[in-house]
Amino acid sequence: MLDTHKTNPTCPSCHKAANVRKHGKARSGLPRYFCNHCQKAFQNQYIYIAYQRQSADIPTR
Numbered sequence: 148m149l150d151t152h153k154t155n156p157t158c159p160s161c162h163k164a165a166n167v168r169k170h171g172k173a174r175s176g177l178p179r180y181f182c183n184h185c186q187k188a189f190q191n192q193y194i195y196i197a198y199q200r201q202s203a204d205i206p207t208r
């Protein structure tokens with residue numbers, strides 16, 4: 148079962164949230180995430196930017 152109601156961050160590399168897991172916190176205090184698909188760790192800051200660009204591309208109804 149997938150928890151689709153959970154707001155997982157999107158991976159900046161593959162742009163998928165399904166493989167993203169929490170990966171502790173960075174020194175700056177930002178939550179870190181790890182994508183099992185890309186085997187990469189990233190911070191929430193990147194996701195925020197990616198989300199901004201994504202919502203700009205998709206018009207809100």
Ligand SMILES: [Zn+2]
Binds near residue numbers: 159160161166184185
């Ligand atoms: Zn990924």
